[in-house]
Every structure is written in C-alpha cells, then in structure tokens.
Amino acid sequence: MSTKPIPRPRALLADDEPHLLRVLQDRLHELWPELEIVATAEHGLAAAQQIGRLQPDIAFLDIQMPGLTGLEVAQGIEGATRVVFVTAYDEHALSAFEHEAVDYVLKPVRPERLQLTVDRLRRALAIRPDAPMLADEARGAPAPSLPEGAELAKLLAQLMPRATSAQTMLRHLRASHGSTTHMIPVEDILYLQSDEKYTLVRTTEHEYLIRSSILELASQLDPQRFWQVHRGILINVDHLLSTRRDDNARLLLRMRGHERELPVSRAYVHLFKAM
Incomplete structure (x- = not known):
C-alpha cells in the first residue's frame, strides 16, 4: 500500500x-x-x-x-x-x-x-x-x-516614522506620464501602489510613475489623509467612495472616479470598522 x-x-x-x-x-x-x-x-x-x-x-x-x-x-x-x-x-x-x-x-x-x-x-x-x-x-x-x-x-x-509637521509633508509629487514630467498636487491623488522598481501614482485622469518607495512616501505624506491599506498601497481617504466584502469576505475599496477595486489586507481592516 x-x-x-x-x-x-x-x-x-x-x-x-x-x-x-x-x-x-x-x-x-x-x-x-x-x-x-x-x-x-x-x-x-x-x-x-x-x-x-x-x-x-x-x-x-x-x-x-x-x-x-x-x-x-x-x-x-x-x-x-x-x-x-x-x-x-x-x-x-x-x-x-x-x-x-x-x-x-x-x-x-x-x-x-x-x-x-x-x-x-x-x-x-x-x-x-x-x-x-x-x-x-x-x-x-x-x-x-x-x-x-x-x-x-x-x-x-x-520603526516606521511618519511626518508630523505640515512643513515636512509633501504637497506635490514629481512624476512621469510618458515622456513628460508633471507636478501632481497630493490632493489629486487617489492612491499609490508600488512594485519592485516604481510606484504608480493614480489620479482620476492619469497614471504616473515615480521611483520613490511606498515607505519613503508614507513618511512624507499626511497620515490623516493617506492610509496604508495593503503592502505597497496607500490610499487618499478623501477620495474613498465605498467599501464592500466579496464572496471570500475580503474587504475591497472603491475610489471616486476610478473603476478598479483595491484590496485591504487583514492587518488594516480595523481602519474601516467605523464605516
């Protein structure tokens, strides 16, 4: 046998x-x-x-x-x-x-x-x-x-310091779209998502790329506005439209003016319990 x-x-x-x-x-x-x-x-x-x-x-x-x-x-x-x-x-x-x-x-x-x-x-x-x-x-x-x-x-x-002074927080991000470099006001950003080499910056109209990591950006952005919801993802809560649970009980986010849903890691689900 x-x-x-x-x-x-x-x-x-x-x-x-x-x-x-x-x-x-x-x-x-x-x-x-x-x-x-x-x-x-x-x-x-x-x-x-x-x-x-x-x-x-x-x-x-x-x-x-x-x-x-x-x-x-x-x-x-x-x-x-x-x-x-x-x-x-x-x-x-x-x-x-x-x-x-x-x-x-x-x-x-x-x-x-x-x-x-x-x-x-x-x-x-x-x-x-x-x-x-x-x-x-x-x-x-x-x-x-x-x-x-x-x-x-x-x-x-x-271990994970965040900016606490308004003077140290970023107000614009310098990012590329095609061959053009833009200065993007942080209030226009829906979310940021990192891969191994770049961070994608998503606004309602375009996607841009920058070389800064999520960790670097998180330390320079307003923590009251930009929340980490998954490894490599920061969202601008000012643009949060809705949350929902899928069939596997995962929490998903929708941002205003954007079709794609973003997953929330279990480590950050508690941020949305009051919603």
Whole structure:
C-alpha cells in the first residue's frame, strides 16, 4: 500500500545584507536539511511579492529593509505563512511587536539559537500547517505577554516614522506620464501602489510613475489623509467612495472616479470598522 510523501516545508529568506542572507541560508541547510528555500529577497517589496506568489510555509524576515520593512511585509501577509524575524533589535522590543510571529532571532545568528527556532517551526507545522498560532500556544502553553498599547505604538513610531509637521509633508509629487514630467498636487491623488522598481501614482485622469518607495512616501505624506491599506498601497481617504466584502469576505475599496477595486489586507481592516 503506497503512502503519500510528506511535503517538504518551504521557506523564503529576506535580508538586505547579502552576506547575512547567505549565512542564514547555510545554517538552515545544516540544521534543517529537509527545508526547501524557495526564494530569497534583498528588499521588502520583493519579499512581499514572493510571499504572495509562492505562499511559503515560513518567511524569515529582516526588520529594516528598503521598500518595505519586515514589519510591513508581515502585516501584509494574507495566507498561512508563518513569520520569523531575524533582526538586530533587542529581544524585548521585538517580542512586543507581532503576536503572530513564531519567533525572532537576534543577529549575529547563533546556531544554537537558530536550532530552537527550527524546533519550534517543526512542531508548529506538524500540529496544524494552516494555523497562524504559535506552536507553544497550540499545545496549551500560555503565549508570551504583549506590551500595552502605548509601548507598542512607541515601537512602531520608531520603526516606521511618519511626518508630523505640515512643513515636512509633501504637497506635490514629481512624476512621469510618458515622456513628460508633471507636478501632481497630493490632493489629486487617489492612491499609490508600488512594485519592485516604481510606484504608480493614480489620479482620476492619469497614471504616473515615480521611483520613490511606498515607505519613503508614507513618511512624507499626511497620515490623516493617506492610509496604508495593503503592502505597497496607500490610499487618499478623501477620495474613498465605498467599501464592500466579496464572496471570500475580503474587504475591497472603491475610489471616486476610478473603476478598479483595491484590496485591504487583514492587518488594516480595523481602519474601516467605523464605516
């Protein structure tokens, strides 16, 4: 009687330092030979796109990366991919951040510490591959305590600073449409969406391209007006027309004067609960 082969666990590694990326990859090969590393990424946007496309079981994410931070990438994950942060941040600050993260590992990565992470991931995947909870939580052990809201807000403010002064906020974006460069008033922007190289700027009439990342733009735009709703997407709430749920319970947005609907990641659904 034939039995189905057990699928190999699949992982993505993301770090903007190639040397540290190779070190992590080599140590995982040694400690977890059956782990299949399906992709590596050296910036946040690439990591987010690869996770969305490949749906790996695990994502090992650095915190500070160009394009999107590891925190933003983790917030945008919509599937069952588990997250491990590999970071230079101290243990207390990082343990406060993300209750769905399986673990965090401090740099430089020590083999004995990484072994603990591997053991935890093995248990988590064996218990229930589609569950986002911690392995110890699934076994009935209490989850580690999280910080109070003020402490978490302070951490997020340090990692993802936003402009707070009217003098520092952008009032126009310099963007290209064809071979022509335009100065676009920010109040005319419906939304911004990044890919690996460019950010698309959408107004009611045209699409433009700029080279700035979503992370850079978010730090220079009014946070009361421009909300992040998905990895790589900022919307201008002044132009929000309606929200709806599709058959899969996903939240979708419609902007005034624009036919396309924009998805809202689960990490940002709470922004629209009062609507």
